[in-house]
Amino acid sequence: MAKTPTDFQTLRDLATRIRIHSVESTAAASSGHPTTSSSIAEILSVLFFRTMRYKVSAPRDPSSDRFILSKGHAAPALYGAWVENGVVQESDLKKLRQLGCDLEGHPTPRLNFIDVGTGSLGQGLAVAAGMAYLGKYIEEATYRVFCLIGDGESAEGSIWESVNFASYYHLDNLVLILDANRLGQTRATMVGHDLELYKKRLEAFDFNAIIVDGHDVEALVKAFDTAATVKGKPTALIAKTYKGRDFPNIEDKENWHGKPLGGETERVIKHLKSLIKNPGKLNYTIPAPLSEVPAVNISNIKLSSPPNYKQGQMLATRQAYGTALVKLTESNPRVVALDGEMSNSTFSEAMKKYGPTNFIECFIAEQNLVGIAMGISCRDRTVAFASTFAAFFTRAFDQLRMAAISQSNINICGSHCGVSIGEDGPSQMALEDLAMFRSIPGSTVFYPSDVVAVERAVELAANTKGITFIRTARAPTAVVYPNDQIFEIGKSNVVFSSPKDQVLIIAAGVTLHESLLAAKQLANSGVAVRVLDPFTIKPIDKIGIVKNARECGNKILIIEDHYPEGGIGEAVLAALAEEVNIYVKHIAIPRVPRSGKPADLLNYYKIDAKNIVNHVDEVIRK
Known part of the structure; x- marks a missing residue:
């Protein structure tokens, strides 16, 4: 017998409770973002207690719907939602932002209900799109992915790389929620409350765009229900909201960004408590996942056959990259290659020829490329290898930095390194890539010198935690090593x-x-x-x-x-x-x-x- 969905008044009360948690926790921390948390309270209430299908007992269960809070500074609201469903202790909110507490200023996977770290704006949608791609094309699963972004961060170009990707791949299991609360950090946002302009922009990318009152739980429920019926395209909910919603004399006012309410705290909390209709224990329903996804094993992946070259043979190291990927995939079908429309140069095209589900074309959008790799590798469902010219990963350094914060296991291959690429000139020459990847916490940096070493580097990377980087070259060079050479990380x-x-x-x-x-x-x-x-x-x-x-x-x-x-x-x-x-x-x-x-x-x-x-x-x- 199906459980009765959470009623609208309970959703309203849950939203108010989320606001109270946000105000109290930021007051205790003497820092944080209560006003931006307030603008998304109803959205989180509807998502977590009516729309999303997930297991409270196992927040990262692979069968469950996913949620990415791209505007990570609204973390107090997210933590409040997890308090209300019982995963976080309410007393822990008083330790927000304190050393030793996992409820940090922006969400990180130290928490068992967070997939990736967010807060460097413009990145969450790429991760969500990677999750949605995984669910639609690789898992063929029923789970859905929800990503909440701020209107301020919609100015980031990386957002539109991800919008383009989601549209191209018809990710109808992805819902983008735009929290249009009108105010940025120092002034009004570019578009403000011109919701029709957002709608036109998203429809131009072939999104199903819905304008909704972001504080009306009934309208939000209807909008999310509609999104679930749309086929062949992603949906965007453009939610008109107000920063500091239900904070008297603060709502929709400038100069409250990133500030606890200080002397206004008691007054605001008293008002919020007066809005709650059911002050006791609330009855709510969290829907279960529609189906279970099978368990997968991505550990101890080996090349299907050893390297097979002749010493002295002239081959570019980049050529062995694609060969190694195919060999890994022959051993484990969960190996996935992604490329930035350079696959015939990086040689990842070998994976495209091997099988369409094992290759994702991300086109010339390197920031999104790294984000997609993070998304498909979440919850240990795939081993992801992303490639393009090594020089072009520099523009995705922030994504790589956040991947480390996110405890992501992603593998990067950068080809065409150094002046040895020749006539193309300095814009194509990676000459700072080793420095960049060495600076990433917990990273492993491979610089294989022949094709035998490349195959073994790829094999080692597939089984190494954290961010790995493999540097490959354009020019043919001699095979140095015998095919049975043993390679180890940290061993020359x-x-x-x-x-x-x-x-x-x-x-x-x-x-x-x-x-x-x-x-x-x-x-x-x-x-x-x-x-x-x-x-x-x-x-x-x-x-x-x-x-x-x-x-x-x-x-x-x-x-x-x-x-x-x-x-x-x-x-x-x-x-x-x-x-x-x-x-x-x-x-x-x-x-x-x-x-x-x-x-x-x-x-x-x-x-x-x-x-x-x-x-x-x-x-x-x-």
């Missing part, structure tokens, strides 16, 4: 050595190959050097580097196709920080480069074999 490999080495050369990618050429030339002239391939730049192999440096006269030469800041050189220097009597010479790209043939550029910036020979001579004479 010596690829050229003798018993009497005078200098340790550390290099990766194209400069490793140039270093090997130089080492052979030097050997012919009676100078012995050792060449070390770090494989991972984070973590760097401190033990291996120190050991080999000591065996090579305490002299190191680092050669890299990257800016000096944040790359291999600084990783090595950090590892040597507490060591004494080790001399290090570091050669990198010293300034913004220019176009040219790859060989000419390597020579011009003194990172080719000829120049490496000269650098070794200088190090020996130190």
Whole structure:
């Protein structure tokens, strides 16, 4: 027998209670956003106690509907909703924003009912669209995804990347809720309460757009019910709301953004309590998921077959990326590749050919690309690999930063690194990518130097928690390793050595190959050097580097196709920080480069074999 849906008056009372929780918790914290929390109270009440189907006992159950609060500064309202359904203790609200309390200023997955961290505005919709794509095309499940954004953050371009994606893929299981409360932080928003303009914009992207009074629970219920019947397109609810709703003399007033109510707290709470019709225990119904999704296992994924190359064969490292992805997918169908319309350059197109459900084209929208990867990897339902030119991930750094805060497990592959790409010029050359990915908390940074290493890097990344980055190159280089070579995270490999080495050369990618050429030339002239391939730049192999440096006269030469800041050189220097009597010479790209043939550029910036020979001579004479 079906349970009776929560009645409208109970929804109104729940909304008022959410407002009270927001006011009291921010007052206790002496900081926070009670007015912006107030504008979404009815929306959360209807969603959490009438519309959404989820399990209170298991907030991240994969069968349940998803909710993303993109305007994360309204966290007090969200926490209030979870107090009302019994997941959060009301007493914990008094610890809001305090060190040691998981009810932080903006939501993070430290809480068992939060999928991703939000608060850097403009990002939540991409994650929600990734979740919806997963549900519609990969899971073929009944769960729906709801994303609440603020009208202020609709000025972010990333929002419209995500709107475009949701429309293109006909994500009819996605509902965007626009909280049009008219006020931003310092002034009125761009569009204010011109709801018809929002409607026209969203309809232009083929959304089913519905204007609704965001404080009328009956209208909201009807709008959400209508959204559930729409097929072939996503729905947007454009909710007219007021900041500080039901706060007398504060509602819809400027200069209250991000402020607790201070001396007005008691007066406002007294008024809010007077609005509650049923002050006792409320009877509400939370609908159960329509169906259960099957359990999946994405642990311990292996290549379906080992690398199969010939040493000396000339192949670009990027070529092995697609090959490795297909091999992983042959072992586990939950491996998914995403690309920014560069798949024939990154070689992720191999996944497109393998199977349509294992490849997501995200087009030239890198911020959305990373957000979609976060969304499909939530709740451990897929292993996501996102790729484009390494240089273009710089524009998605904020998304990557938030992915780390979100405890996301996503894998990034950036191709076309360094000046070695040649004629395309500096706009296409990734020369700061290692620095960027090294700076992300908990990240793992791979820099494989041949196709064998790439396949193993992809395999390791698939089984590594956190953000991983794999740096691949455009130009063909020789296969260095045998197919049975063992690779480990944080473990370097010596690829050229003798018993009497005078200098340790550390290099990766194209400069490793140039270093090997130089080492052979030097050997012919009676100078012995050792060449070390770090494989991972984070973590760097401190033990291996120190050991080999000591065996090579305490002299190191680092050669890299990257800016000096944040790359291999600084990783090595950090590892040597507490060591004494080790001399290090570091050669990198010293300034913004220019176009040219790859060989000419390597020579011009003194990172080719000829120049490496000269650098070794200088190090020996130190």
